[in-house]
Amino acid sequence: MAIRKILIANRGEIACRVIKTAKKMGIATVAVYSDADRDALHVRMADEAVHIGPAPSNQSYIVIDKILDAIRRTGADAVHPGYGFLSENAAFAQALEKEGVAFIGPPVKAIEAMGDKITSKKLAAEAGVSTVPGHMGLIEDAEEAVRISASIGYPVMIKASAGGGGKGMRIAWNDEEAREGFQSSRNEAKSSFGDDRIFIEKFVTQPRHIEIQVLGDQHGNTFYLGERECSIQRRNQKVIEEAPSPFLDEATRKAMGEQAVALAKAVGYFSAGTVEFIVDGERNFYFLEMNTRLQVEHPVTELITGIDLVEQMIRVAAGETLSFGQADVKLNGWAIESRLYAEDPYRSFLPSIGRLTRYRPPKEGNRPDGQGGEVIVRNDTGVFEGGEISMYYDPMIAKLCTWAENRTAAIDAMGRALDDFEVEGIGHNLPFLSAVMHQERFRSGKLTTAYIAEEFPDGFSGISVDEAAGRKLAAIAVFTNQAIQERAVQISGTIGNHRRDVGKDWVVTLAGSEHAVSLERGPAGADAVFADGTRISIGSGWLPGQSHASFRVGDETIGVKIDLISSAIRLRWRGMDVTARVRSPRVAELARLMPVKLPPDTSKMLLCPMPGVITSVAVKAGDRVEAGQTLATVEAMKMENVLKAEKQGVVKHVAAAAGQSLAVDELIMEFE
Structure with missing residues (x-):
């Protein structure tokens, strides 16, 4: 069958992502939206849009009858469910089949078999796939959860049977945590999926979360497209992913891929799907679950294989045979994905809402890496500057991806892209993502799902400014202050026939340190000269009022976010966030005499x-x-x-x- 019009039963960045591929294929698109999404980006991008109800998803996006009504009203002949919402809902897929509308996803029986985590683990065990020990039966109440947890042995993972995206998931280390975790998991599961069934399994310590991308058509062709490492997580939800994994060798990759394909074939699977595994330090791997949908992190697989997964899903749904096979799949280079969330890393990654007063992602596309190679920057998003981040949905703002020929180059490209990404108006995790890119442990590939807890045991509080970074930022602060002062002189710096001169000697206070700096202008830029004789060359085209600029500092070029706050300059770079005060030596001397204002007492x-x-x-x-x-x-x-x-x-x-x-x-x- 030829697909002419696709309704995307989703919102946000994944709806925009599907629309892009559909347009490329010449297929018309229909968006659906709730009250909260009336002005959303996916609504603007689609050819048609249908309102489906109030903001809460259980009154709009996951109400099957409302989606069916939108299909009938627009004449859509296919539906892409994205991920989350109805993407793994067998009843929805059945309803579409009854309507004669193509579901751009797997068959109903595969959704039923693999979408339910309890059933999927039983089927995986029957298929010879290694599984984590656990209790596969339904659990009635918190006391039964405690008994089962104790019998399995702590720590345990309490999970929603219909779960996904980290929702309805808790780790329990004792009876009290098992009791409380069961109730919280059930509440979240009911709210997110309308299904409060819970199961419990052993929690593997020091684990890596590695998943295999599978793809199949309706003619029996099924293969795998390599793996993704998804170990860096908070609240059991992924934050940074990459492909391939820095841990797997070719033999383990092949074994995991073949098991994933065998499991998919056992349930008659077609379309794109993901088989998730936990991998221990000895490269033993255990089946976790199969997600019968497109994964959030699919772009990294697309970047290293050159295969558009959404396009292949559409072609498979139309009955086409895949035009390539396992032998044609080549993994080229390395890709990193950073999930930009509307959440405050300084407050244990709790959600943030509000208006995006500034949203300026880095430029997408191919660019030189400065060392003779090439990098690719990709940003999948569903928001725009001036738009609202609602409290009703997932806090994801964008998925920033970089590709390069090797892992180190891909990480470096991500670090630069994050420095160039401007987001204001809400709390967000850009500083955290940037910090991780520069951690030696991450760069060496020593990852586990406990990475965040181990690296930031007291929570994320930003990156401390060392001596070298402090001097670079002090040089930037003096350079920008000089530009501000010279602009002021041009506007109102003349009294009578006398023009006020801008001094060259300054005292910069930032991150608890004080730097005496002289700025010496030259034909090729300027030098920041410190009291001990250290000289740092600096140059930039920054002008007062610009919120971001590239600076040449010594022998490197860095992107810095700049905000002028009263008499101070706020600088953000590589996860560091400092407020620099640039004063003349005399004013600095007087400032040292000023008392420090204490924060209000909120201890009670x-x-x-x-x-x-x-x-x-x-x-x-x-x-x-x-x-x-x-x-x-x-x-x-x-x-x-x-x-x-x-x-x-x-x-x-x-x-x-x-x-x-x-x-x-x-x-x-x-x-x-």
């Missing part, structure tokens, strides 16, 4: 850690609470966050009630 307050809805308050005024006791629960972007008492105390006042929406740092309760 429970403040809302993220914008969201209070779903429950467990205490009232006058109650005595113990350390670790649950106080309240807040939910946003389908994530439930249980707030607990840090120490013993008495509740003085409760300011929030269940159902109330709060902003970040808004008061929930106060203690005596």
